Structure formats: C-alpha cells, structure tokens
Amino acid sequence: MVKGRMLQGARAMAEMCALCRPKVISAYPITPQTLIVEELSQIVADGDLEAEFINVEGEHSAASVVLGAAAVGVRVFTCSSSQGLLLMSEVIFNIAGMRLPVVMICVNRSVSAPLNIWNDQQDSIIMRDSGWIQLYAENNQETCDLLLQAHKIAEDHRVMLPAMVCCDGYVLPHAYEIVDLPSQAEVDAFLPSYDPIYKLDIDNPTTMGAFADPEKYMETRYMIQETMKKSLSVIEEVARDFGSSFGRSSYGLFEKYRVDDASTVVVALGSMAGTIKDVVDELRDQGEKVGILRLICYRPFPKEALYEALSAAENIVIMEKDISLGGSGAVATDMRAVFYGREACPRISGFILGLGGRDITVDDIKTTISKAQHQVADADFVGLKEDLELEGING
Amino acid sequence: MKITLGTVTHPGGSRVNKTGSWRTASKPRFNHQACVACDVCALVCPEGCIFGTGQNTYYANEDYCKGCGICAEVCPVHDIEMIPEAGEDG
Ligand code: SF4
Ligand code: SF4
Numbered sequence A: 001m002v003k004g005r006m007l008q009g010a011r012a013m014a015e016m017c018a019l020c021r022p023k024v025i026s027a028y029p030i031t032p033q034t035l036i037v038e039e040l041s042q043i044v045a046d047g048d049l050e051a052e053f054i055n056v057e058g059e060h061s062a063a064s065v066v067l068g069a070a071a072v073g074v075r076v077f078t079c080s081s082s083q084g085l086l087l088m089s090e091v092i093f094n095i096a097g098m099r100l101p102v103v104m105i106c107v108n109r110s111v112s113a114p115l116n117i118w119n120d121q122q123d124s125i126i127m128r129d130s131g132w133i134q135l136y137a138e139n140n141q142e143t144c145d146l147l148l149q150a151h152k153i154a155e156d157h158r159v160m161l162p163a164m165v166c167c168d169g170y171v172l173p174h175a176y177e178i179v180d181l182p183s184q185a186e187v188d189a190f191l192p193s194y195d196p197i198y199k200l201d202i203d204n205p206t207t208m209g210a211f212a213d214p215e216k217y218m219e220t221r222y223m224i225q226e227t228m229k230k231s232l233s234v235i236e237e238v239a240r241d242f243g244s245s246f247g248r249s250s251y252g253l254f255e256k257y258r259v260d261d262a263s264t265v266v267v268a269l270g271s272m273a274g275t276i277k278d279v280v281d282e283l284r285d286q287g288e289k290v291g292i293l294r295l296i297c298y299r300p301f302p303k304e305a306l307y308e309a310l311s312a313a314e315n316i317v318i319m320e321k322d323i324s325l326g327g328s329g330a331v332a333t334d335m336r337a338v339f340y341g342r343e344a345c346p347r348i349s350g351f352i353l354g355l356g357g358r359d360i361t362v363d364d365i366k367t368t369i370s371k372a373q374h375q376v377a378d379a380d381f382v383g384l385k386e387d388l389e390l391e392g393i394n395g
Numbered sequence B: 001m002k003i004t005l006g007t008v009t010h011p012g013g014s015r016v017n018k019t020g021s022w023r024t025a026s027k028p029r030f031n032h033q034a035c036v037a038c039d040v041c042a043l044v045c046p047e048g049c050i051f052g053t054g055q056n057t058y059y060a061n062e063d064y065c066k067g068c069g070i071c072a073e074v075c076p077v078h079d080i081e082m083i084p085e086a087g088e089d090g
Helices: A009-019 A034-045 A059-072 A082-097 A122-129 A140-155 A184-190 A217-246 A272-285 A303-310 A330-339 A362-372 B040-044 B070-074
Strands: A005-008 A024-026 A052-054 A076-080 A103-108 A133-136 A163-168 A176-179 A254-257 A264-268 A290-295 A297-299 A315-320 A347-352 B026-030 B080-084
Touching (some): A009 A034, A009 A140, A024 A034, A024 A059, A052 A059, A059 A076, A059 A082, A076 A082, A082 A122, A103 A122, A103 A140, A122 A133, A122 A163, A122 A297, A254 A272, A254 A303, A264 A362, A272 A362, A303 A330, A315 A330, A315 A362
Parallel strands (some): A024 A052, A024 A076, A133 A163, A264 A315, A315 A347
C-alpha cells in the first residue's frame, strides 16, 4: 500500500508548515503562491494551529511582521513569489543581517515586465546574495521535507540564518501528488522548539540590527560568509537525521542520479530534474554515459562537494531558469568558479531554459546535451520560437 | 569589542558610538559673553547635543556634534562662532 495521501501541493505545504508549529504567520497572496496562504489561514481560522495569522497590506509588511516576531523569539513562516519577493527584498536582507532564522517558501515565478505569472527561478535567484540559505525542491514531497529541515537548519545555533525553500510555481503547488506527511509527534521529536540566542524582551532590553560604521560593518558580512560555509555540514547533518527519523532519504546538498561513471553531467535545480532524469535514462539505454546532479542547496554554494562530485566528468551542462541579464546564468557562473584554477577542468556550458513558463521538452534537453558535448556554450537560450520577429534583433 | 550575531546590543549601546568623529572642518565655540539663554541653539541642533542651564552656560558635546554650524547661524546675539576643527589656531 502506498503511504501518504493524494494532496494538492499547496495543501501539503500548508499542512507541513502547520506541523512545524510556527507562532506567527504573515503573508500576502500572489499568484502562484496564493493557495498556500489560503490553506494556512484556513488552518489557523479553524483552530487547528495555535498561531497568529497577521493580515497585511503587502509583502514588505509581511516580511517585516515575521522579522519582528522572530526578533521576539518565536518560530515564524512567510511565503511569496516573484514581485512579492522583490517587494520583500529590503526586509529579506535585514532578516539575514539580524541573524533571524525566518523560514519561507518561495513559489518560483518569473519577474515583470512583461507581466507573466508562470514559472522560472529568477525571483529567488535574485535573492542569492542576501544571506539566506536556499534549498530547491523537485516535487511536493521534497518541498515538505525541506520545509521541516529548513527550520531545524536555520534555528541551529551554529547557523542562525534564514532559509528559503523554493518550489516551481504551478508545477508543484497546483499539482496533486501523493505526499506522506509525518505525524505531529514525529515532527515534535525531530524539530525541537525554537531556542533563540537573543530576543527582544522588556525585562532584558536589547537593540537588534544596530548601526555599524565602517569600523564594524565588514565584520558582520564576514561572519555571515563564514557561517554560510559552516552551515553546509549542518545541512548534511539535518538531512541524515531526517533520513533516520522518517525512513525516507533526503539528499542534503544535491542529488546525484547516474553521475558516478558519467562523462556528461547535467546540473539543474527544481522540478525540471524530473524530465531530465527521463532523458538520462533514455540516453543511458542508448549507451551514452550521462547523468544529472540535481542541486538542492544553492546557497551556501557547496563548492568543494561539487568539485568532488563532478571532477571526473568531461562535460558539465548547466540548465537553468534564470539569467543575470548582460552576464550569464547564475548557476553556470558559480560552477565555473568552482573549477577555475583547479586540476580537474571539465568543459562547462550554460543554457537558459523555461523562462516565464516556456515548456522544457525532452527534445530541448537532448539537443542541449548534444550541443554541450561539442562546444562550450555560455547563456545559450534553448527553446526560442524561431517564427517570431524580434524588433532590434532580427526584425 | 565583541560583535554579536545580528549586532545585538544592550540599551545605550548606540551612545558608545562617538559619531562626533565624522566632523570634518569646523566645530562651534560658545563664547559665553552675550548669551541670553534663549535655548534656540539647543532646540535647533540636529544632534541634540547642546546643553545649558542659564546665561553663558551653553556648550556642545563634541562626542556627537557634527559641525553643521546651525547653532552659530541661529544665535540671536552671535555668541557662537564656528572655529577650525583642529582648534582656534588650526
Ligand atoms: S554645529 Fe551643528 S551639531 Fe554641532 S552643536 Fe552646533 S548645531 Fe549641533
Ligand atoms: S542661541 Fe545663543 S543666546 Fe541663545 S542660548 Fe544659545 S548661545 Fe545663548
């Protein structure tokens, strides 16, 4: 018998969120995140979770509310997407700088203009420099599993940094899949109640996020950078704990699928890995040594672990749903930096796919892989419509 | 000095930060000759760092004074002068 229930992704995520017992939730609805917020507010209104659900007039306020509540010393949750996340961005950086272990789900969606409500990963990738841990999920089960782990990682006293669990808009929260959610007792055993190092307390007053002049600011950045590096091992440790507690493996920093003897390894984040795994299987049947490394932890970027995992490959093919316009894809840029000046020097190619919800087909993936085996590509757009006339480009 | 996670400090923590070091060119000198204790300098000082309790008692706390010169500008009896940061001979 299959374990779990058939649930819409958003419902599963909301239930998982509630199992983590946040005391304060604040979020503002934005497509395609809305369903999660609706489900959560219902759970709180029904009295199934003892939490304050604070309605706000926008995402800047939602992020500010959870910042304040976390500063008072309780576990919090928020959730956003696209323009909403961008509106939060000032607070996003403050939350990290104040070392508050806020946990959020980013339902990945493209960024305007033009207005587009469909999936790519540009929104969370923009936040990569903020000091948040970023974990990317492939499916609804993993989104829920990572959400639980995110609280434990973020609140670990060796870390004390916020964490963002990213899931592909529509592809995940709107899809019905079987999801196995743990019981409240199992979650309580895995995730201890939040024990803040500092909190706002009228009996022992403190100032948080105080002013730091040029004599002190740089040290605060260094502290986060060093902690980010150390948190890699905490992320792995929590994934191992998760595996032994729930009997379902969690991959930690990344998942390797048929990578070990592969000469060509695709690197991708999120749900597109599912399609890529099918392509890998098909190419393997034809005798091609192909694999995929699905990156889960994008920040901190696991440089050494990636070097170890990929140094035997001849070709690394990065497929990503984001672009630093005028530069390259973010993951490709980071990946090249891992190998620069090192002994192993695989050919690293970067491809941009699936922006604004453009389908990523099996053929797209095959063409991309074969292209990367013959030449180095940098920020190559895959799947452009050739029949469109583009003013200033070809028309 | 210890920098805590999230730069958490205790009450009064900002006061140890002597921002008067940002002053560049000049600072006020209170002459204590013609002061009428109108309190205007203390009221307008954007740093709130001027204190006085009667005629010819006003002074600026140089640990926080930014040298903006507003006090000297508003004093109705011209009893405040801006002098070079390094001192009168500076
Ligand atoms: S110079 Fe400006 S900051 Fe300094 S005491 Fe006068 S008004 Fe205040
Ligand atoms: S403004 Fe001039 S007269 Fe008035 S209190 Fe200040 S120093 Fe004295």
